[in-house]
Amino acid sequence: MGVQVQPQHAEYAELRRAxxxxxxxxxxxxxxxxxxxxxxGDPDGAHFECWTMLAALAESTERVEIGPLVSCLSYRNPHLLADMARTVDHISGGRLIFGIGSGWAERDYTEYGYEFGTAGSRLDALAAALPVIRDRWSRLNPPPTREVPVMIGGGGERKTLRIVAEHATIWHAFGDVETLVRKNRVLDEWCASVGRDPGEIERSSGVAPTPGRQPEDVADYAGAAQQLYDIGTRLFTVGWSTTDPDLGKVRDLVAWRDEVNARAR
Structure with a gap:
């Protein structure tokens, strides 16, 4: 199971402690x-940058995998992004999950001087960049410590899921159970079209509140996770806010995970 530590409305020391x-x-x-x-919250509140934070977390943690959910391709040249990811992979001792998406937050683009384009043009850029990133990994010295898992986020059925079928190790999906059942079926169809075994792609989803896209008021994380597990999801992520942390719900989800794993043995 995963927790998305929201890099906002907090001092960095609080995020590190979390x-x-x-x-x-x-x-x-x-x-x-x-x-x-x-x-x-406050749209101009405290906020920290993704990849420099990940490098620091790579040093301050020992066991957990780390990664962006998800990094925006538009903000960095794909060769540079590959090198950054490779470096964080080494700092962490091989614990990086490379989450990547096409981007959507227009304010990020306009205030930092990036071209926003359209949803279609951003997805086209993502599809073109993923082979470039893998090629750059193969040519870096030293290369990544392992075959870096690539997590692609999004659920567009015409373009995004095709990109997932072609390139992803993990697919992070959005929506309620009914929506995800349909999107899983569409992804399987894209896998058949591109000649990929759909079982090679781990299914991931949030349970609450962000990045879950399940109902925002989910009270029972474990219950929500069980519904997702029943339709094939295997990575479950909850949002963590330093302004309103809820250790109890995280403990419940960890306990549920352990029970599921024990039954599977």
Whole structure:
């Protein structure tokens, strides 16, 4: 299971302590996000950059995997992004999950001077960049410590899921159970079209509140996760806010994960 530590409305020391606490609780992955301004609360509140934070978390944690959920391709040259990811992979000792998406937050683009384009043009750029990133990994010295897992976020059925079928190790999906059942079926169809075994792509989703896109008022994380598990989801992520942390719900989800794993043995 994963926890997305929201890099906003907090001092960095608080974010570091949150990551340490979550690692001690037994979570499997700590994610952040790749934006330049808060996604909720005061839109001009405190906020930290994604990849420099990940490099620091790579040093301050020991066991958990880390990664962006998800990095925005538009903000960095793909060769540079590949090198940054490779470096964080080495700092962490091979614990990076490379989350990547096409981007959507227009304010990030306009205030930092990036061309926003259209949803279609951003997805086209993502599809073109993923082979470039893998090629750059193959030519870096030293190369990544392992075959870096590539997590692609999004659920567009015409373009995004085709890109997932072609390139992803993990697909992070959005929506309620009914929506995800349909999108899983569409992804399987794209896998058949491109000649990929759909079983090679781990299914991931949030359970609450962000990046879940399940109902924002989910009270029972474990119950929501069980519904997702029943339709094939295997990576479950909850949002963590330093302004309103809820250790109890995270503990419940860790306990549910352990029970599921024990039954599977």
């Amino acid at each position: 990551a340490s606490t979550l690692e001690e609780m037994g979570v499997d992955v700590i994610f952040n996000w790749d934006h330049f301004f808060p996604l909720n």
